[in-house]
Amino acid sequence: xxxxxxxxxxxxxxxxxxxxxxxxxxxxxxxxxxxxxxxxxxxxxxxxxxxxxxxxxxxxxxxxxxxxxxxxxxxxxxxxxxxxxxxxxxxxxxxxxxxxxxxxxxxxxxxxxxxxxxxxxxxxxxxxxxxxxxxxxxxxxxxxxxxxxxxxxxxxxxxxxxxxxxxxxxxxxxxxxxxxxxxxxxxxxxxxxxxxxxxxxxxxxxxxxxxxxxxxxxxxxxxxxxxxxxxxxxxx
Amino acid sequence: xxxxxxxxxxxxxxxxxxxxxxxxxxxxxxxxxxxxxxxxxxxxxxxxxxxxxxxxxxxxxxxxxxxxxxxxxxxxxxxxxxxxxxxxxxxxxxxxxxxxxxxxxxxxxxxxxxxxxxxxxxxxxxxxxxxxxxxxxxxxxxxxxxxxxxxxxxxxxxxxxxxxxxxxxxxxxxxxxxxxxxxxxxxxxxxxxxxxxxxxxxxxxxxxxxxxxxxxxxxxxxxxxxxxxxxxxxxxxxxxxxxxxxxxxxxxxxxxxxxxxxxxxxxxxxxxxxxxxxxxxxxxxxxxxxxxxxxxxxxxxxxxxxxxxxxxxxxxxxxxxxxxxxxxxxxxxxxxxxx
Numbered sequence: 001x002x003x004x005x006x007x008x009x010x011x012x013x014x015x016x017x018x019x020x021x022x023x024x025x026x027x028x029x030x031x032x033x034x035x036x037x038x039x040x041x042x043x044x045x046x047x048x049x050x051x052x053x054x055x056x057x058x059x060x061x062x063x064x065x066x067x068x069x070x071x072x073x074x075x076x077x078x079x080x081x082x083x084x085x086x087x088x089x090x091x092x093x094x095x096x097x098x099x100x101x102x103x104x105x106x107x108x109x110x111x112x113x114x115x116x117x118x119x120x121x122x123x124x125x126x127x128x129x130x131x132x133x134x135x136x137x138x139x140x141x142x143x144x145x146x147x148x149x150x151x152x153x154x155x156x157x158x159x160x161x162x163x164x165x166x167x168x169x170x171x172x173x174x175x176x177x178x179x180x181x182x183x184x185x186x187x188x189x190x191x192x193x194x195x196x197x198x199x200x201x202x203x204x205x206x207x208x209x210x211x212x213x214x215x216x217x218x219x220x221x222x223x224x225x226x227x228x229x230x231x232x233x234x235x236x
Numbered sequence: 237x238x239x240x241x242x243x244x245x246x247x248x249x250x251x252x253x254x255x256x257x258x259x260x261x262x263x264x265x266x267x268x269x270x271x272x273x274x275x276x277x278x279x280x281x282x283x284x285x286x287x288x289x290x291x292x293x294x295x296x297x298x299x300x301x302x303x304x305x306x307x308x309x310x311x312x313x314x315x316x317x318x319x320x321x322x323x324x325x326x327x328x329x330x331x332x333x334x335x336x337x338x339x340x341x342x343x344x345x346x347x348x349x350x351x352x353x354x355x356x357x358x359x360x361x362x363x364x365x366x367x368x369x370x371x372x373x374x375x376x377x378x379x380x381x382x383x384x385x386x387x388x389x390x391x392x393x394x395x396x397x398x399x400x401x402x403x404x405x406x407x408x409x410x411x412x413x414x415x416x417x418x419x420x421x422x423x424x425x426x427x428x429x430x431x432x433x434x435x436x437x438x439x440x441x442x443x444x445x446x447x448x449x450x451x452x453x454x455x456x457x458x459x460x461x462x463x464x465x466x467x468x469x470x471x472x473x474x475x476x477x478x479x480x481x482x483x484x485x486x487x488x489x490x491x492x493x494x495x496x497x498x499x500x501x502x503x504x505x506x507x508x509x510x511x512x513x514x515x516x517x518x519x520x521x522x523x524x525x526x527x528x529x530x531x532x533x534x535x536x537x538x539x540x541x542x543x544x545x546x547x548x549x550x551x552x553x554x555x556x557x558x559x560x561x562x563x564x565x566x567x568x569x570x571x572x573x574x575x
Contacts, residue, residue, distance in 0.1 A: 015264035022271025029278035043372040046359045053360065053510035143557065151528035152536065153556075155515030157505060160527070161337075164503030175515065183514065185399035189355040192393055193372045 044190040051189075054157050059173035062129035063118040079117040101180040111136055111178070130173075137172045148172075301427070302440040302480070310479070313442070317483055325470045325484070331477040334501045336434035342495055342550060343435070343522040343529040345538065346409060349556040350516035353378050353400045353407030357508035357517065361411075364496060364507035365482040366474055368466030375460065375493040376411045376508060388541070411508075412437065412458035412493035413541065413549030420450035420459060429490070435550050436495050438480040446488040455545045459492045495519070522550075 065072050078094070092098075100106060113119040119127035120136045128135050138145035147153035155175065159165035172178070295316055300309055310333050321329045358376045367373045379391030383404055391408060401407065418437050421429055428443035429450055451459040465487040477483045478498035485491050496506035500519070509517040520527035529552075532538065538552040 015261075016267060019264070019267030019269075019271040022268065022275040026271065026274035026278040029275070030281060043362070043369040043374075046362075048363075051356050051360045051363065051511050053507065056513050147556075150531040150535070152518070152532050153515070155509075155512065156528060157510055159503045160500070160505055160520045161503035170515070175513075183352065185401065186352065186354055186513070188353065188397060188400045189359050191355065191396060192358075192374055192377065 043193055046189055055170060056155075056175045057173070057177065059133070059171055060130045062131035064130055075117040098179050101182070102178070105140070131171075133171055133173050133178070137178075296442060299442055301443055303430075314479065317479070321473075321477075321484055325468070325473045327470065327473045327475050329473070329475045329477045329483070331479065331483055332498070333479040334481075334498055336432045336436070337501060338433075339523055340521045341433075341435045341523050342414065342500060343520065343533070344414070344495065344551045345518040345529050345532045345536075346551070346553050347516040347518070347556065348406055348408060348553050350514040351378075351407045351409060352514055352516075353380055353395070353402075353405075354513060356511045356513060357409060360507045360511035361493070363472065364474055364499075366468055366472075366477070366484050367491075368462065368468060368485075369472070370467045371463060373460045373462070373466065373491065375458070375491075376409050377457070379408045379410060380405045381408050408553070410456055410458070410541065411551070412495075413456050413547065413551035414493075414495060416548035416550060417546060419453040419455070419545075419547060423449040423453040425449065434501070436497050436500075437492075438494055438497070439490055439492065440480065441483070441485050441489045441491070444489040446490065448490065450490055455542050455547060456549075459490050462487050462489055462491065 060066075064075055067073070100108075105111070109121070111120055113121040113127045116127060119129060120133065121127050122136060123139055134145060134148065144153050151169065154170055154172075156167050156169045158167045160167065176183075293316070295312065299305075299313055305313065314331050314333065318329055318331050321327065321331070355378055358374050358378060361367070361375050362369070362373075365375065367375070377393045379388060379393050380395040380402070381388070381391045383406065388408070388410075395402075395405075414431075414435050414437055416431075416435065418431055421431055421437060424430075425447060426443060426445055428445070429437060429439045431437045446461065448459075448461055451457075451461055462485055466485055468484065473484075474482060476498060478501075481494045481496065481498045496504075496508075500506055506519055509519050518528050518532055520529040522529055522533065524530060532554060533552065536554040536556075538554040540549045540552060
């Protein structure tokens with residue numbers, strides 16, 4: 001008997017190990033639970049009001065109608081008395097909420113018609129309604145007007161295929177405030193909440209006296225490496 | 237651990253007494269066999285969790301490839317998906333299979349001078365396309381690029397500030413470029429993703445096996461994988477769905493931007509364009525000589541990302557001419573006072 005078993009013992013323990021290994025694996029699989037934990041981060045909530053599609057701001061209609069003390073008022077309801085000309089610059093009593101920040105274009109009557117305040121005035125003396133404001137803007141912003149006509153500047157919403165539905169090309173004042181046309185910096189929505197690998201900001205450190213892109217900035221601030229990319233947030 | 241040898245029957249004794257079969261060898265093979273059966277059973281045990289009918293149903297298992305389905309097959313598939321969505325989200329979706337239009341090839345153009353990096357496009361896309369909120373899946377990444385470089389390795393998409401834009405940076409949103417020579421399509425081993433005639437590379441979520449080859453092949457990191465079952469709040473479901481675009485996905489499949497094909501194939505603009513506050517995003521049919529994108533390609537200085545990859549993207553970036561009168565803040569792309 002011992003001789004025959006000697007013959008079998010060429011693979012003495014491996015046979016047991018295979019079986020026991022399987023059993024341990026099975027036990028581990030069952031005991032650890034079937035579901036796999038995926039590391040996941042919840043996406044921060046974004047309010048629907050923050051992602052409203054379409055028109056960015058409400059432009060004045062033609063003729064402009066505004067609600068004052070729940071009465072619908074038109075410009076000429078007041079302006080038939082006040083007929084100042086361009087040269088008679090003065091301190092505003094009304095319309096003090098308007099902040100005029102339009103570069104060298106710094107007088108009301110450059111754009112508003114002095115005779116009819118419900119119209120806009122062109123440089124050639126003609127007037128246009130508030131619904132054709134692009135003709136006014138085009139007098140100075142030629143290349144932008146050219147691009148806007150082709151649909152390159154500005155925004156067209158609705159349908160790209162006008163056979164299937166209407167396309168709305170936004171006018172100048174449906175994006176820009178004509179009195180302060182530059183966009184104000186705006187708050188941003190939350191960034192991705194994904195797993196990060198490695199250092200994210202090391203490469204961004206471009207503060208270097210030799211870097212021509214930084215030289216004028218360092219010179220302006222009078223300090224070396226104190227401003228610029230050191231503001232980079234988001235590193236956690 | 238119970239060994240089968242304990243209650244020996246006549247039969248097992250007979251086996252055990254055979255020449256070549258000893259008690260020891262019987263124990264050995266018996267243990268191995270029991271262990272193997274137990275291991276197989278344990279490895280299949282996750283199947284116990286498949287209670288949701290949508291995860292595993294015979295009709296889904298037997299469903300044909302998208303291109304082999306006839307009208308009847310598609311109607312059945314849409315009905316099955318519709319029921320599954322209603323069961324899970326309490327919303328009856330309006331789900332269709334929308335085919336590409338003839339004579340249309342979509343192109344996207346993005347004006348880097350105008351983009352301010354506000355990420356509204358990212359979140360409008362999430363809402364429109366029923367993307368998972370947890371774990372988070374987003375198709376658009378907005379890279380904050382330091383001035384003076386076009387090396388996107390230096391871009392950062394985790395930027396967080398009080399307001400944008402930053403004076404020292406410009407912003408470069410990246411999503412699926414709908415390449416004319418798409419590497420993701422080439423590597424798919426099961427043809428679950430392909431390029432349609434209007435240029436949109438689509439995915440059949442029911443055919444995808446989740447191997448992630450396409451994710452690895454994409455040079456733009458445009459493809460996303462569902463590592464676990466997507467979760468979307470019931471009140472956030474967009475019921476306007478199509479088979480190849482924004483119907484809710486399952487665990488273990490790929491997804492990506494599809495130019496909102498459930499909107500754009502019906503003539504509408506994509507959601508990311510509609511929400512952009514600066515008009516940096518432009519979309520249209522490049523075969524139409526009067527389309528906005530055609531005008532941009534003809535008159536602006538456009539470029540594509542990673543041209544050297546040879547992917548021939550349908551997503552173009554461009555800058556406006558530099559404005560010499562914008563003295564106040566030349567670095568600020570939102571200072572829209574170009575003369």
